[in-house]
Amino acid sequence: MEARYRQRRTYQAHYENSSVSVRQLDLSSCFERQPLDEFARWVAPRRPLEWVLSMLQYLPMSTTAREELLWRFARTGDPEIDARQDRILEVLLTANPKMKQRLVDEGRLEGRLDEARAALRRVLAHRQLALTPEDAARIEACTELTTLEQWHAQALTASSAQQALR
Secondary structure, three states: OHHHHHOOOEEEEEOOOOOOOEEEEEOHHHHHOOOOHHHHHHHHHHOOHHHHHHHHHHOOOOHHHHHHHHHHHOOOOOHHHHHHHHHHHHHHHHHOHHHHHHHHHHHHHHHHHHHHHHHHHHHHHHOOOOOOHHHHHHHHHOOOHHHHHHHHHHHOOOOOHHHHOO
């Protein structure tokens, strides 16, 4: 099978509004993992969404180009287009249960972090331990649940907010 992918393949891409009607594009280099960013950027607005998503999945390209193309699918403000995008995401998540579970797990963790931050702030406020702007920013920036839980436990007996956040 690998030998099949190493074969030279030539594909034709039709240019619209160009003096060149057909351009030969040698994609054998893609099997050597050389990026085809220029081609991907050119073809994305000229092909249906499903085709572009397939291209993003299979065509080797730089991370920058891939991210740039993915951001073209951001919310448009048009309810009809946004509804289509929602449906595409639903299908992609259904087809990839591991990714769906990862997103659910990330959402749960973010919810737990938000609640731990809020609980810590409530304890500090109840104990009348004033937070400096730097301490408040530190609490907000913390992404480790164990650290927030440790700070919460320390806040129960600390004499200052700074002592609680050690």
